[in-house]
Amino acid sequence: MHPEVEKLLKLQETDLQVQHYNGRIELLPKQLAALEAKLNGTLQALEANKQRIAKTASERKKLEGGIQDLEAKNSKYRGQLTDVKTNEQYRALLHEIDFNEKEVRKIEDSILVLMEQDEALRKELQTIERQLQQEKALVESEKKAAQAEVARDREILAELERQQEVLTRSVEPAVLSTYRRIGKFRKGVALARATQESCQACHVRIRPHVVSQVMAGEQIVTCDSCSRILYWKPDAPYEASS
Numbered sequence: 001m002h003p004e005v006e007k008l009l010k011l012q013e014t015d016l017q018v019q020h021y022n023g024r025i026e027l028l029p030k031q032l033a034a035l036e037a038k039l040n041g042t043l044q045a046l047e048a049n050k051q052r053i054a055k056t057a058s059e060r061k062k063l064e065g066g067i068q069d070l071e072a073k074n075s076k077y078r079g080q081l082t083d084v085k086t087n088e089q090y091r092a093l094l095h096e097i098d099f100n101e102k103e104v105r106k107i108e109d110s111i112l113v114l115m116e117q118d119e120a121l122r123k124e125l126q127t128i129e130r131q132l133q134q135e136k137a138l139v140e141s142e143k144k145a146a147q148a149e150v151a152r153d154r155e156i157l158a159e160l161e162r163q164q165e166v167l168t169r170s171v172e173p174a175v176l177s178t179y180r181r182i183g184k185f186r187k188g189v190a191l192a193r194a195t196q197e198s199c200q201a202c203h204v205r206i207r208p209h210v211v212s213q214v215m216a217g218e219q220i221v222t223c224d225s226c227s228r229i230l231y232w233k234p235d236a237p238y239e240a241s242s
């Protein structure tokens with residue numbers, strides 16, 4: 001193989017690895033957001049429960065206000081009992097007082113129902129809060145794992161970039177600029193393996209004398225069809241797809 005092409009092949013591998021690890025690192029914010037979103041269902045259940053508790057409390061307050069009103073009326077009526085002139089008026093007041101007392105008992109029953117509801121809701125709230133704590137702990141550990149993985153990726157990337165720099169400096173500038181130019185419009189893959197039959201990137205046939213040139217490795221040969229730099233290696237580390 002042409003010595004410059006051999007270096008390019010190593011550079012190509014490193015470049016692709018750098019691309020790969022950069023892609024993984026860039027995914028981290030999305031990964032973390034997806035983990036956070038796992039809590040949404042439970043957070044919504046918690047919010048709904050709290051709203052129901054608040055609603056129950058305000059209903060209860062309203063009912064208690066009703067009782068106060070009825071009791072105030074009755075105490076007024078009781079005061080009037082001594083002032084009434086006729087038996088009929090007296091009975092009418094007693095009837096009114098009795099009616100209000102029955103109303104008060106009905107409202108008290110409703111308040112009891114609300115108190116039972118409130119108790120059930122608070123139990124449910126505790127369950128949801130416990131569930132949320134567990135889920136949060138799980139998400140937190142998953143986030144830590146994702147961050148640790150990215151930290152490892154960053155270390156690998158730093159080493160790859162160091163190699164990339166050394167390799168880049170080792171390649172002849174003219175060859176390097178050809179490599180960069182081809183890579184730009186070939187999704188970062190500027191090299192292609194040649195076989196007896198064809199270029200393994202674009203699958204177009206290679207003329208026999210070009211194949212011989214690639215095998216000889218005395219000059220840099222590019223594919224007539226896709227312009228990639230051709231190399232000869234029976235077991236290729238990767239294949240570019242066209």
Ligand SMILES: [Zn+2]
Binds near residue numbers: 192199204224226227
């Ligand atoms: Zn080709």
